[in-house]
Amino acid sequence: MSRALKLYRLQQADTQLDQTAARLAEIERILGDNQSHQAASQAQQQAQAALHAAHTALRASEEEVTAQQKRIEQNQASLYGGAVTNPKELQDLQMESESLARRLSELEDAQLEAMAAHEQQQAAKAAADTTLAAVEAQLAGEHQALFSEQAELRVDSERLASEHETALGAVDAADLGTYNSLRASKNGVAIAKVQGGTCSACGAELSAARAQAARSAEELTRCDNCKRILYS
Numbered sequence: 328m329s330r331a332l333k334l335y336r337l338q339q340a341d342t343q344l345d346q347t348a349a350r351l352a353e354i355e356r357i358l359g360d361n362q363s364h365q366a367a368s369q370a371q372q373q374a375q376a377a378l379h380a381a382h383t384a385l386r387a388s389e390e391e392v393t394a395q396q397k398r399i400e401q402n403q404a405s406l407y408g409g410a411v412t413n414p415k416e417l418q419d420l421q422m423e424s425e426s427l428a429r430r431l432s433e434l435e436d437a438q439l440e441a442m443a444a445h446e447q448q449q450a451a452k453a454a455a456d457t458t459l460a461a462v463e464a465q466l467a468g469e470h471q472a473l474f475s476e477q478a479e480l481r482v483d484s485e486r487l488a489s490e491h492e493t494a495l496g497a498v499d500a501a502d503l504g505t506y507n508s509l510r511a512s513k514n515g516v517a518i519a520k521v522q523g524g525t526c527s528a529c530g531a532e533l534s535a536a537r538a539q540a541a542r543s544a545e546e547l548t549r550c551d552n553c554k555r556i557l558y559s
Contacts, residue, residue, distance in 0.1 A: 328497065328544075329542075329543065329544035329545075329558075330498075330499075330502055330544070330545065330546070330547055331518065331541065331543075331547060331548070331556055331557065331558040331559075332558060333494070333497045333498050333502070334498060334502060334506050334517065334518050334547075334556060334558070335518045335520070335558040336494045336497075337491070337494040337495055337497075337498055337506065338506070338510075338516070338517055338518045339494075340487055340490040340491040340494050341491060341510070341515070342515060342516075343483075343487050344484065344487045344488065344491060345515060347480050347483055347484045347487060348484070350476075350480055351477065351480050351481070351484070354473050354476065354477050354480075357469075357473060358470060358473060358474075361466075363462055363466070364459075364462055364463065364466060367455075367458050367459040367462040367463075368459060370455050370458065370459075371452075371455040371456060371458070371459045373455075374448070374451045374452040374454075374455035374456075375452060375455075377448050377451065377452075378445075378448040378449060378451070378452045380448075381441070381444050381445040381447075381448040382445060382448075384441050384444065384445075385438075385441040385442060385444075385445045387441075388434070388437050388438040388441040389438060389441075391434050391437075391438075392431070392434045392435055392438050395427065395430060395431045395434050396431065398427055399424070399427045399428065399431060402420060402423055402424050402427055403424065405420055406420040406421065406424060502547065505517075505547070505556070506518070506556070509554075509555060509556065513528070513553070513554075513555055516528050516555065517555060517556060518555065518556045518557075518558050519550060519553070519555040519556070519557055519558070520557075520558050520559070521533060521538055521541050521557055521558065521559040524538055526550040526552065526553060526555065526557065528550070528553055528555050529550060529552050529553035529555070531550060531551065531552035531553065533550070533551075533557070534551075537550075537551065537557070538557075538559065540557075541557035541558065541559040542559045
């Protein structure tokens with residue numbers, strides 16, 4: 328087996344390992360990114376808080392109306408019960424009755440507004456619940472697929488690591504040093520195949536002598552343009 332072929336096989340394993348590691352990292356990032364769920368959950372919590380506030384306001388409004396109605400009942404009992412006969416006191420009670428009635432009208436208007444606000448917040452809370460449930464269902468489906476892919480990639484990674492070790496064992500130390508240096512400086516591609524008389528990595532046309540030399544089993548031949556090792 329030629330020196331270039333040994334390095335090429337090592338590169339194939341390393342490239343696939345790099346791709347697998349990159350995809351695993353991407354899956355981890357996606358699984359850890361819960362911004363959409365956080366946003367939906369926060370909106371649901373805010374809607375819940377707003378509904379609670381609206382409910383509290385409605386209850387307070389209802390209590391005020393009830394209390395006002397009791398005041399009016401007491402006033403009417405005093406006004407028409409016969410216990411009060413003094414004209415001045417009766418006049419005062421009548422004026423109080425009119426004032427209490429006006430205040431009751433205002434409180435009832437406020438109660439209607441509180442009821443409308445409460446209904447609005449109920450609808451907003453229901454919508455927030457629906458949105459949160461939809462986001463959770465979507466994420467559950469997406470995550471299930473990602474977990475499955477993740478498991479497969481981890482199996483592939485173990486297999487590729489074994490292939491890497493096998494390929495690595497066939498490469499001598501000097502060639503490995505050259506390979507690692509080129510991998511670091513050439514974006515992971517240290518070995519380029521000769522295809523149609525050109526370097527597959529940079530596309531430069533190779534001389535006939537250079538293309539022929541790339542077939543040597545004993546020597547490593549470089550592309551004149553990109554300086555990668557050529558394999559034919």
